Amino acid sequence: MKEFKHFINGEFTGSASGKTFENRNPVDNSLLGLVHEAGKTEVAAAVAAAKKAMHGPWAKLTQAARIDMLNRVADRINERFEEFLDAECKDTGKPRKVASHIDIPRGAANFKAFSETLANHPTESFKLDTPDGQGALNYGHRKPKGVVAVISPWNLPLLLMTFKVGPALACGNTVVIKPSEETPATATLLGEVMNECGVPAGVYNVVHGFGGDSAGAFLTAHPDVDAITFTGETRTGEVIMRAASVGLRNISMECGGKNPGIVFSDCDMEKAIEGTMRSAFVNCGQVCLGTERVYVERPIYEVFVQRLKEGVAKLKLGRPEDPEVDFGPLVSLEHKEKVLSYYNLAVEEGATVVIGGGVPDMGTELNNGAWVEPTIWTDLADDARVINEEIFGPCCHIRPFDTEAEVIALANDTTYGLAATVWTENTSRATRVAEAMDVGLVWVNSWFLRDLRTAFGGAKQSGIGREGGVHGLEFYTELKNICIKL
Ligand code: NAD
Numbered sequence: 001m002k003e004f005k006h007f008i009n010g011e012f013t014g015s016a017s018g019k020t021f022e023n024r025n026p027v028d029n030s031l032l033g034l035v036h037e038a039g040k041t042e043v044a045a046a047v048a049a050a051k052k053a054m055h056g057p058w059a060k061l062t063q064a065a066r067i068d069m070l071n072r073v074a075d076r077i078n079e080r081f082e083e084f085l086d087a088e089c090k091d092t093g094k095p096r097k098v099a100s101h102i103d104i105p106r107g108a109a110n111f112k113a114f115s116e117t118l119a120n121h122p123t124e125s126f127k128l129d130t131p132d133g134q135g136a137l138n139y140g141h142r143k144p145k146g147v148v149a150v151i152s153p154w155n156l157p158l159l160l161m162t163f164k165v166g167p168a169l170a171c172g173n174t175v176v177i178k179p180s181e182e183t184p185a186t187a188t189l190l191g192e193v194m195n196e197c198g199v200p201a202g203v204y205n206v207v208h209g210f211g212g213d214s215a216g217a218f219l220t221a222h223p224d225v226d227a228i229t230f231t232g233e234t235r236t237g238e239v240i241m242r243a244a245s246v247g248l249r250n251i252s253m254e255c256g257g258k259n260p261g262i263v264f265s266d267c268d269m270e271k272a273i274e275g276t277m278r279s280a281f282v283n284c285g286q287v288c289l290g291t292e293r294v295y296v297e298r299p300i301y302e303v304f305v306q307r308l309k310e311g312v313a314k315l316k317l318g319r320p321e322d323p324e325v326d327f328g329p330l331v332s333l334e335h336k337e338k339v340l341s342y343y344n345l346a347v348e349e350g351a352t353v354v355i356g357g358g359v360p361d362m363g364t365e366l367n368n369g370a371w372v373e374p375t376i377w378t379d380l381a382d383d384a385r386v387i388n389e390e391i392f393g394p395c396c397h398i399r400p401f402d403t404e405a406e407v408i409a410l411a412n413d414t415t416y417g418l419a420a421t422v423w424t425e426n427t428s429r430a431t432r433v434a435e436a437m438d439v440g441l442v443w444v445n446s447w448f449l450r451d452l453r454t455a456f457g458g459a460k461q462s463g464i465g466r467e468g469g470v471h472g473l474e475f476y477t478e479l480k481n482i483c484i485k486l
Helices: 040-053 063-079 080-090 104-117 157-170 187-197 214-223 234-245 269-284 298-313 333-348 404-412 427-436 472-478
Strands: 006-008 011-013 019-025 032-036 125-128 136-144 147-151 174-178 205-208 225-232 249-254 259-264 290-295 354-355 375-378 395-401 419-423 442-443 477-485
Touching: 006 040, 006 187, 011 205, 019 080, 032 136, 040 147, 040 174, 040 205, 040 214, 063 080, 063 157, 080 104, 080 187, 104 157, 104 472, 125 187, 125 225, 125 290, 147 214, 157 174, 157 225, 157 404, 157 472, 174 214, 174 427, 214 259, 225 234, 225 472, 234 249, 259 269, 259 404, 269 419, 290 298, 290 404, 290 472, 298 354, 298 375, 298 395, 298 442, 333 375, 333 395, 333 477, 395 404, 404 427, 427 442, 472 477
Parallel strands: 147 174, 147 225, 174 205, 225 249, 259 290, 259 419, 290 395, 375 395, 419 442
Antiparallel strands: 006 011, 006 205, 019 032, 125 136, 136 477, 354 375
16 A cells, blocks of 8 residues: 655654545545645654754755756656656546646746746845945845745645745745645655755655644644745635734735636637636636636627537546546545535526536446536526635636626626636737736736746735745745945
8 A cells, every 4th residue: 555654854754643544546536545644743843854954954055056956856857757747647637638738847847947037036236325425235135934834735736836845945945845635646756856856854845634633734833934835725825824923924825716717709719719618627627727707798609608518518538548538537526526516506596507517427437536527507697606606626607798897897706816818809908908807817818828937826815925936036035135334
């Protein structure tokens, strides 16, 4: 039986309590292995190792040497690509086709992109006039924050975790990661890579377990954690903010979304259909940036609904290793129950089910897995819960609109503010609408096209702060001003 152990101070260790939990493959619910659950002892050991490493060989590395080391980590992930791919697909059930294009290459790229940004980013400097005529020189100096806790979700496990670990380490911090209980594998495998690349013991640590009253809560409450970066549900973010308030620790929050897609009649229909197919259904709809609310201008509404339905009908469901497959199961049976409860609620709330709405028959081997049908609804009222709550499944609702002002109001009528997508060939309109969106990210005629030099994060209840590019420096470093009287 495979065991997923913690990675503390450069070594794989089990839990002192002997407590473990099962890791299952959502494709068929088969048992993948047992995961050690960290208690306060393991969390304290990981934080102590990370704190000690802040004063060891890691702290003495030059920036150039640190960046070289992180580049090696990226290269090594790519050399062990198949192992990472296999681990990610087993944990999540996602098609290899998807993970080999998104999860693993972008996971590796996170170690290179942020190193380069950091190496090329200047700090400010001001010359101050003084009464004696000699003046003073001010300059900004960035120091690492210290021990950073990284709490990550299950939908893009390696990618989202390294999106934080990459800049954290590039800035000279040390990290303790609590990956999602659903997806322990790639964070664990990365421990091996860190050792292979000579990353000093204690710089990268992983503790496994659950959130409340488990590894997640013990880690965020630990007083020697200097900053907490979190990706996950808004409600979990609120709990973590409360923990971070003790000792006034800094936080970065990337939370949920209920993202609108706006399709104007002057769009390129092929692009809009292809893009909405991806934004609503890729990764089985489990992407925080995904579109669950689609607004289509009335003249093309009927055609759009029909074309999206045809696109969904063509999706091939199946095992991750099948190269033809573009649609896998949800991450777990628990999440399947949640998504199905929204499928039922949609009908109760008066939706017309255009396609899907249930559980597909995948045959005896796979029917134990977390499969649901990709689903499209129409005809729900704007105040329906299905329109307002994040489902995080392969589903969307399509509603017609008549004017630009109307659709801007509809799109912004949500407590979330993560992302929006606009489909139009009119650049002036695209700019107007994009600027009117109350979100952190807008894509025009594309979706999930990420340039790692740009800001990433959400408005309203979708998050606090921005990571990505130089923006991550604000969170991962302490900016100090040094004033020298000349
Ligand atoms: P989740 O909030 O349930 O869990 C995320 C992580 O937090 C897990 O590791 C979990 O164990 C941990 N956790 C839970 N309770 C905790 C507690 N009390 N203290 C400390 N840690 C705790 O989220 P999920 O179900 O894993 O992921 C899906 C959610 O993540 C969706 O809402 C999605 O929109 C969001 N998400 C956001 C982004 C973004 O960039 N904004 C990206 C991906 C996912």
